[in-house]
Amino acid sequence: MIKAAILGFGTVGSGVAEVLSLNEDKITRTTGGISLKYIVDIRDFPGNRFESLLTKDFAVVENDPEVKIVVETIGGARIAYDFTKRCLLQGKTVVTSNKELVATHGIELMEIAKEHGCTYYFEASVGGGIPIIRPIAQCLASNNISEIYGILNGTTNYILTEMKKNGLSFDTALRQAQEMGYAEADPAADIEGHDVCRKICILAAMCFGHHVYPEDVPTEGIQNITAVDVDYAEANGYKIKLLGRALEHDGKAYAYVAPHLVPVDNLIADVEGVMNGIVVKGNAIGTAMFYGPGAGKMPTASAVVADVMDAAKHLKNPKKPNWADSDPEHTGNADDLEYVWYVRSDAKEGIGLEIAENEDEYVRITPAMTKQAVLHAYEGSKVFALIRVLQ
């Protein structure tokens, strides 16, 4: 019976305890059995069914040699970073759903794990329950991957879906998302794209083999998307979706986060509400897509517990780091790439094909060009909206 501990008894942490208990039979059949020994949290949970396992003292876990697998569901990159490092230094395998920590310190933590004969697992850090990290590492290992993009944040996808389906303004849709519990009181991390940024950093590293740091990834959110643009997009066969995207071009890897007009015949346009979808392009498989709930207690716990089970089977054969450290020579700035643009401006004449006109507003789709070039071309005009079009 392998002993495990959970650090952080919030939504995901409590989901992990629940899944371990709910599916204990199957988990035991596959792994020989995983027993939860401690749950570390500074809060009290009186009457909780797992109360007897709770402790406020992380050192109890750190110093118990019986605990081989530690689940980190604290979140953030401070305490979680410290605790993760200390576990790995003790040779304990760590399983996390913490995208911020993986995106900022992943390579360092994987190297520490390697040195200490354990593994740092993070399937749940991207796409919630959707299998994506392991499929890239294993099922698509035979491919050179040229591009990956996805709807990686349920909150913003819910807002965009509501704007389109029910003609809501951004503000109304955001308020509704907050009322439904899909958006936080301070929604900045979601709507400004930072959450997606961390996830695309992890996916880019998986696909292209070296760490990509969030601060190097141009990131736009959806806060400037208006109902008007949603309507023009729809009338022309597009839906507006916030995408994290990474691609390889001329030997360099690029990553960025931005809203895109997505053609409705692209399957990812049908990923609605809080669901996530991730498209991968490889030189053997062509195009594949992974779809499912990108967040939430049980779906995220599903991925965490799958990692725990994998860890249990590989305690004696730890995995190698999934990527190397950042490689400035093979990393480009996504602002240097050319994109097709949707431009809504007051310019009567302008580069691109006019697709709509209304009073003093002109909407055009440009040829592929850099952001700088399109801004230059529209210099002197008021540009109300400038959004990439996914090709």
Next chain:
Amino acid sequence: MIKAAILGFGTVGSGVAEVLSLNEDKITRTTGGISLKYIVDIRDFPGNRFESLLTKDFAVVENDPEVKIVVETIGGARIAYDFTKRCLLQGKTVVTSNKELVATHGIELMEIAKEHGCTYYFEASVGGGIPIIRPIAQCLASNNISEIYGILNGTTNYILTEMKKNGLSFDTALRQAQEMGYAEADPAADIEGHDVCRKICILAAMCFGHHVYPEDVPTEGIQNITAVDVDYAEANGYKIKLLGRALEHDGKAYAYVAPHLVPVDNLIADVEGVMNGIVVKGNAIGTAMFYGPGAGKMPTASAVVADVMDAAKHLKNPKKPNWADSDPEHTGNADDLEYVWYVRSDAKEGIGLEIAENEDEYVRITPAMTKQAVLHAYEGSKVFALIRVLQ
């Protein structure tokens, strides 16, 4: 450098040789290197770039202890069965794309592999390049799976897509599929559902833990689907899709193959043309979908080579069989289950909600009931079409 051989140099076999060569750098980085030593085929391939590796004599592979991994891309369940068994008996790991062989002899071959310290891999046998076998075994290992269904055959999905998009009759769409090379001259295995049957047997075994034999799976194809039904379905918010489906109900596993009316807001309704899509429902993840090219030289080779790479990393740690032998006590007959039905008949009065009427034809959607019950209810009437509706 690990030595491998390919048995059968047809479409998939030659794709495997190509992918091993095309992505050699990445494959070597991950595995330390895989070298193709032989290709066995009774045909000659003069001028082929792999000509020097070709041999007509399987015994050369069988008796070469240096060959640790054998790719079986012969197809069928006769010669492929014999060669696979002989390789496994020699302790050689076998990787296959052969759904017929896995569906009919999978458990036996996995047991032989286990006894001889090797593994029988078959990711490519379902869904072509789409990662599905390994995600079920690993990423969704933490779930009890309640249901799996999918569009598992590109030929029939192409025909149904063309019937809907271009208003073609079944015969015209089939002829077009043959002209495009998507359907074989003898299309029976595809259009009668046998190909899907083999694949759902494998998926059912993966999900529910015991072998399901094709002969025990009720199988309907698409040969009786008419343009009229495609139109009625569309007018009522459905697309007709051929699904393989397996589910657990009251402790028993059920599997069947049949066309279904799929609601257009189900993402799988948007899986068009030759693409495949597979939906999995688990008690932690909820619903996930996997999408991609379900056949073809390079996509299928993508999955085969990923298995070869996994095999190369696990030569000393062979995998356990993925399921046990068939279990009649926990297997039900899918004809005993209740479904919602689309019924087109000449019955003026009949069970179900009338959704269309035209001259002497009445179209209804029934409540959930067994096939026997619906046939009984319409006894004495002419039933022109009887199709399940996916709930």
